Amino acid sequence: MDTIVAIATAPGRGAIGVVRVSGPAARSIAEHLCGRALIARNATHLSFLDASGDPIDDGLAIFFPAPHSYTGEDVLELQGHGGPGVQRLVVQRCLDVGVELGGHVRLAQPGEFTQRAFLNDKLDLAQAEAVADLINAGSERAARSALASLQGRFSQMIHGLQEQLVDLRLRVEACLDFPEEDIEFVSRERVSHRLEQIQTSLGQIQDSAKRGLALREGLRVVLVGPPNVGKSSLLNALAEQEVALVTEVAGTTRDRIIEEITIEGIPIHVVDTAGLRQTTERVEQLGIERTWKEVERAQAVMLIEDASGEIPHESELETKVLALLGPCARDGVVRVLNKADLLHPASVTKKAGGILVSAKTGQGLDDLRQTLLKLAGDIGDASAGVFSARGRQLDALSRASDCVVKAQAHLQGEALDLLADCLQRAQQALSEITGEFSPDDLLGEIFSNFCIGK
Numbered sequence: 526m527d528t529i530v531a532i533a534t535a536p537g538r539g540a541i542g543v544v545r546v547s548g549p550a551a552r553s554i555a556e557h558l559c560g561r562a563l564i565a566r567n568a569t570h571l572s573f574l575d576a577s578g579d580p581i582d583d584g585l586a587i588f589f590p591a592p593h594s595y596t597g598e599d600v601l602e603l604q605g606h607g608g609p610g611v612q613r614l615v616v617q618r619c620l621d622v623g624v625e626l627g628g629h630v631r632l633a634q635p636g637e638f639t640q641r642a643f644l645n646d647k648l649d650l651a652q653a654e655a656v657a658d659l660i661n662a663g664s665e666r667a668a669r670s671a672l673a674s675l676q677g678r679f680s681q682m683i684h685g686l687q688e689q690l691v692d693l694r695l696r697v698e699a700c701l702d703f704p705e706e707d708i709e710f711v712s713r714e715r716v717s718h719r720l721e722q723i724q725t726s727l728g729q730i731q732d733s734a735k736r737g738l739a740l741r742e743g744l745r746v747v748l749v750g751p752p753n754v755g756k757s758s759l760l761n762a763l764a765e766q767e768v769a770l771v772t773e774v775a776g777t778t779r780d781r782i783i784e785e786i787t788i789e790g791i792p793i794h795v796v797d798t799a800g801l802r803q804t805t806e807r808v809e810q811l812g813i814e815r816t817w818k819e820v821e822r823a824q825a826v827m828l829i830e831d832a833s834g835e836i837p838h839e840s841e842l843e844t845k846v847l848a849l850l851g852p853c854a855r856d857g858v859v860r861v862l863n864k865a866d867l868l869h870p871a872s873v874t875k876k877a878g879g880i881l882v883s884a885k886t887g888q889g890l891d892d893l894r895q896t897l898l899k900l901a902g903d904i905g906d907a908s909a910g911v912f913s914a915r916g917r918q919l920d921a922l923s924r925a926s927d928c929v930v931k932a933q934a935h936l937q938g939e940a941l942d943l944l945a946d947c948l949q950r951a952q953q954a955l956s957e958i959t960g961e962f963s964p965d966d967l968l969g970e971i972f973s974n975f976c977i978g979k
Contacts, residue, residue, distance in 0.1 A: 526598075528554070529633035529641075530619040532612050533978035539607030544615045545978055547638055550628040551599035555588050557622045558603065558615075563588040573603060573615055581618060582611045596638055597645030636975025640968070643960060650960025650971070651680045651918070657975050658741055658913040666790040667740040671913040674737070679912040682730050683958050686925075689723055690952040697945045720933050723951075727926045734914035734922060741913050743785065743792030744901040747819045750829035754836055755863040758884035759829065760784060760797040763894070788894050791901045796823070825857040825900045832862035832881060859896055865889060918958050925954040 528548025534541065546554055555563050558573050558581075568587050572580035584605030594600040603615055616632075623630020636657070643653045655674035662668035673679070693716065748756040761767050764784045782797040796819050799812030820826060828842065847858060860879030866886045880896060882889035928951035935944040956962040 527629040527631055528623060529631060529637055530554075530616055531633035531638070531978040532616060533602075533638075534607060534612075535976075536609070538609065542605055542607035542612040542615075543978075544603040544605070544612060544619065545633075545638060546601040546603075546619055547594070547596045547598050547633075547641060548630070549599065550623055550626060550630050551601040552588065552590075553626055553628075554619050554622045554630070555586065555601045557625075558618060559586050565590050566593075568604075573605060573618070575614075575618055576621065581614045582606055592645070595647065596641040597647045598641060633977060634973075635977050636972030636979065639975060639979055640972040643968075649677075649680050650968075651683070651958055652677060653960070654915060654971060655679075655913050656979065660976065660979065662741075663792055664740070664787060664790040666911075667792075667913070670737045670740050670911045673912040674914070679730075679734075679914070679918075680959050682726075683955050686723060686726055686730075687952055687955050689719065689726075690948050690955070693719060694945060694948045694952065697941055697948065700941060716936055717933065720929055720936065724926065724929050724933075727922060727929065731919065731922050731926070733911050734919050736911045737914035738916065738919060739901045740791065740911060741915070743794050744824050744897065745794045745796065745822065746825045746827060746897060746900070747796045747816075747823040748798060748827050748829055749816065749820060749842070751831075751836055751842075754829045754831045755884050756829050757782070757797050759827075759861070759863055759882070760795055762884040762887065762890060763795055788898050788901075791898055793897050793901060823857075825859065825897070827859050827861045829861050829863055830879065831864055833864045833867035835864075835867075857900060859893075859900070861893065921954045921957045925951040928954065 526548060528546065528550035530544065530546045533543040533545040559569070559571050560574050560578070561571070563569055563586055565588055568585045570585055571583075573582045573584065573586070575581050582605040584603060587602045587604070589595070589600040589602075591598045591600075605611060605615060620630055620632070639648070639653050639656050642648045643650060648656070652675050655671050658671035659668060659675055662671050697716075748760060750756055760782065763786050784795050784797075786793050786795060798816035798819055830836075862879040862881050863884055865881040865888050866883040868881070880889055880893050882893055884890075928947045932944050932947035932951070935941075935947060953962055960968075
């Protein structure tokens with residue numbers, strides 16, 4: 526296997542720069558650069574040497590012999606100064622030593638160190654993905670959820686479900702393979718009860734995974750409404766800065782404006798869009814077309830109305846939004862009645878069914894933020910039980926849940942062969958999460974999104 530080398534710290538200047546080496550040539554590279562053999566897992570202060578024995582840099586060298594290392598291979602970490610020039614010199618020296626030794630030493634690909642850790646059973650796939658999530662975490666809660674997955678909380682739950690499915694499969698398949706034998710088998714009621722337990726556990730894991738996905742990716746919320754109802758003003762108020770141009774001219778917003786806001790540590794991507802109306806102006810028409818495309822991609826939509834009644838409410842707009850979002854989207858559509866500062870106090874009670882806000886005065890914005898937080902998964906104080914998750918993992922959980930539902934139906938119909946098949950497919954779907962069953966192209970796609978050096 527090739528030995529790989531890369532700068533493990535972020536690009537640019539810094540106080541410290543780390544060069545990481547992993548593979549069979551790591552020990553020899555350490556001896557050539559350090560001028561001596563290193564004591565395993567001990568930080569040694571020394572100079573990193575070039576081919577002539579002259580210092581390239583001064584720092585700490587640590588050698589981790591296999592299999593007790595991050596990748597499961599021999600690993601060398603050189604912690605020197607963080608200048609780009611000196612780090613490149615150290616990397617080049619590692620490559621040159623590889624040539625001198627006649628070995629195969631090359632620059633690492635993105636995520637290749639973590640990929641080797643996965644292939645060498647140091648991490649499962651859910652833990653490996655959590656490494657990238659921890660690096661990219663944009664909030665304290667996102668970091669904690671990623672760390673929970675990295676420490677194996679998600680994987681332990683998945684393995685627990687797999688064990689239950691395997692035990693049930695063994696009993697069902699034994700009855701199929703040896704019908705004449707007196708094999709102990711649980712009653713139909715017990716099987717049904719165990720399937721219900723598995724389905725309940727799956728539902729709980731799905732809820733936590735959805736919260737983790739919201740922490741990782743954020744909620745995408747699209748502002749929709751006629752011109753001049755205050756969509757851009759509302760975006761500015763939520764962002765607490767002037768990110769969108771606001772004028773009294775209808776149709777000022779021609780293209781989407783995306784701003785990320787953070788509510789109690791949860792990222793929310795708010796998308797301002799062109800006002801919806803009949804128009805012959807070509808540029809505005811293109812903006813409206815993009816508005817509807819954004820609605821199709823949205824996880825939630827804020828239907829903005831004019832609370833003062835100056836701009837009439839269009840009921841057809843809500844109907845079209847619901848049609849684009851799908852049959853289960855009603856909870857993801859929030860009516861927001863803007864310009865509450867223009868509303869006479871006596872008529873406030875007539876504006877039921879929506880959140881009264883004023884982008885100008887800030888009235889109702891806290892209520893709106895809490896509504897957005899709830900749409901993002903209602904994480905709140907439950908973040909301690911949340912682990913980071915990805916869309917592919919939620920898809921696998923959903924497929925496993927569908928298989929369990931079908932298994933329950935086949936149990937009622939006494940079709941044990943179909944029951945066993947559903948249990949096997951549920952187990953296989955769960956194994957995709959931890960990487961026990963994953964196609965190579967999926968692994969390549971996952972690790973290619975990592976940073977180089979990790």
